[in-house]
Amino acid sequence: MQIHFIAIGGSAMHNLALALEHKGYTITGSDDVVFEPSRSRLAEKELLPESFGWFPEKIHAGLDAIVLGMHAKADNPELLKAQELGLTIYSYPEFLYEQSKDKTRVVIGGSHGKTTITSMILHVLDYHNKDVDYMVGAQLEGFDRMVHLTEENDFIVLEGDEYLSSPIDRRPKFHLYKPNIALLSGIAWDHINVFPTFDDYTAQFGIFVDRIVNGGSITYNADDETVKEIVEASENTIRKFPYNTPEYTVENGQTLLETPEGPMPIAIFGKHNLSNLAGAKWICQNMGVDEADFYEAIATFKGASKRMEKLAENATSVLYKDFAHSPSKVAATTKAVKEQYPDRKLLACLELHTYSSFDPQFLREYKGALDAADVAVVFYLPESVAIKKLAAVTPAQISEAFQKDDLKIFTDAASFHAFVMEGDYKDTSILLMSSGNYGGLDLDQVKARLYD
Structure with missing residues (x-):
């Protein structure tokens, strides 16, 4: 397939471009500015635009699809040309769904903690050599890209962002993924420029829960009253698995997690991170990792990039x-x-x-x-x-x-x-x-x- 990216330099967009190049697709792209580390990473794979700016002549009938990033505007010259030619135009989350609609989609949502929880899950799966597709919002130690897509992997783990999908698609990204397995970590009002009231904001999470596929599951933080209320009020025919912050102690600057085998030292700390750990554990168990194997792997987790x-x-x-x-x-x-x-x-x-x-x-x-x-x-x-x-x-x-x-x-x-x-x-x-x-x-x- 031949795919063109409008606004290829974004953190998420360039990682998707790299993932598709790795998969064997032909990738082109444009942007008016590209910062590091996107610039060097695109240049290494010869995907960095030769000139910055928007060039309608790059858009032609031979393209299989356009992926449109949030950095572009609705009147972007390349977008207008694509619309004129009737090309298929995807937002970033729409394209990810197309790539994963035949897989088991694991989507991690919440106002906070979703990057850390997604990172924990991927760390545990990688530790035990379980291959999955993924999209996560932070660079992880030992991972080349934030996006990985294959034809053969059964699972895809997606960080479910509630921000808008594209300049021409005002739906929150996580509404488009239709999870089989989902998690909600917590809700605290954010993105006030898009959701001007708390009720506007929380409504998006209700829609997320209702879009879990029939027979799917939601693992949710029962310590968060807003999350608990939204999940338990949903009439979607899904299984509901609450979790709470696990017991732990702190001794001389070392956090010890209570486990069935006794206290276990871990590298992360803070009540919120222990809550994240509990959610990640249940998701990993839903993906076939037993509790003992989870604890063995999570003991080596040092945290997501830019988090603590x-x-x-x-x-x-x-x-x-x-x-x-x-x-x-x-x-x-x-x-x-x-x-x-x-x-x-x-x-x-x-x-x-x-x-x-x-x-x-x-x-x-x-x-x-x-x-x-x-x-x-x-x-x-x-x-x-x-x-x-x-x-x-x-x-x-x-x-x-x-x-x-x-x-x-x-x-x-x-x-x-x-x-x-x-x-x-x-x-x-x-x-x-x-x-x-x-x-x-x-x-x-x-x-x-x-x-x-």
């Missing part, structure tokens, strides 16, 4: 970076680090970076999110707010939202960087949280501080 990533450690201090940015994730991550190192001062720095985090109504969701920190910092750039064409956000609004009296707020990169670099880090856990880059903070210099 340990950057540096000395005898008395540790530095973590985490992708957390939504209120529930920030609260869970901050509490987890404090629980893991209760006798150390916790410095937690959060960069506000997303559309939702600058919305005055949504900001209120951050109340208490940094309460577990001994020193709590919020950093944001007013120009980031302006770029998103939103009303200015003031430090007073930030302070009122978080409801933490000693909250430190920085609105310029130089002052924030100086604060981070000049701190006394003896007996300290340092936690940096953002989906951005902290205003260009040099993380190598921060790491070096721990080794001074």
Whole structure:
């Protein structure tokens, strides 16, 4: 097949392009900008566009299909040409479904934890040499790509994102996968630019549950009241398997998971990650991995990329970076680090970076999110707010939202960087949280501080 990608440089899009090239398809693509690591990875397989921009002449009747990425606009010249020619146009999730409609589809959904749970499942299956197709939102150690597609594998494991499918398909991605086996990890309001109310947002998860195929199953986090309510209210003819956070202890900075064979040390920590582990265990068991084999494999799991990533450690201090940015994730991550190192001062720095985090109504969701920190910092750039064409956000609004009296707020990169670099880090856990880059903070210099 000959497939053309409109907006080939995206994180998900370029991985799908690489997967199809590996499968033997002929791949072409366009984009107006391609950043690393997509750029180098596409170039290695000679898939990087020779020139950046949109070129309608690349679209012709010989193409079997178009895959359209979210980065493109509805008036994209290549898209308009494809529509004019009557070519088959797929969104990213539509194409994945077409590739997997004859497989058993395992879909991991939820506002938080889905990347980690998907990563855990793939780690366990890989550990036991069980081959599956997959799509996951983080680069995994030992895996070449985030997307893997074959003709022969029976299972495909998909991370089920609730964001929109394409510029011309406003359905959430996970509505298109029609799972045989599904999981819901938790629900906390997100993507306010698309789902302006909590009810709008939660309704999408109800649709997800209702689109599980008849006779399929949903494994769900019964500790999350919203998830529990949605799943148990569904009249879909599916099996429902609740799970809860397992018992665990923390001793001298080491998390011990309670198992039938006794306490087992694991590399990950935090109540939210133990909950993720419980969900992953049930899914793996549904896929033919018994409990003892799961525990053996999960003991070697070190975490998904950008999730609770340990950057540096000395005898008395540790530095973590985490992708957390939504209120529930920030609260869970901050509490987890404090629980893991209760006798150390916790410095937690959060960069506000997303559309939702600058919305005055949504900001209120951050109340208490940094309460577990001994020193709590919020950093944001007013120009980031302006770029998103939103009303200015003031430090007073930030302070009122978080409801933490000693909250430190920085609105310029130089002052924030100086604060981070000049701190006394003896007996300290340092936690940096953002989906951005902290205003260009040099993380190598921060790491070096721990080794001074």
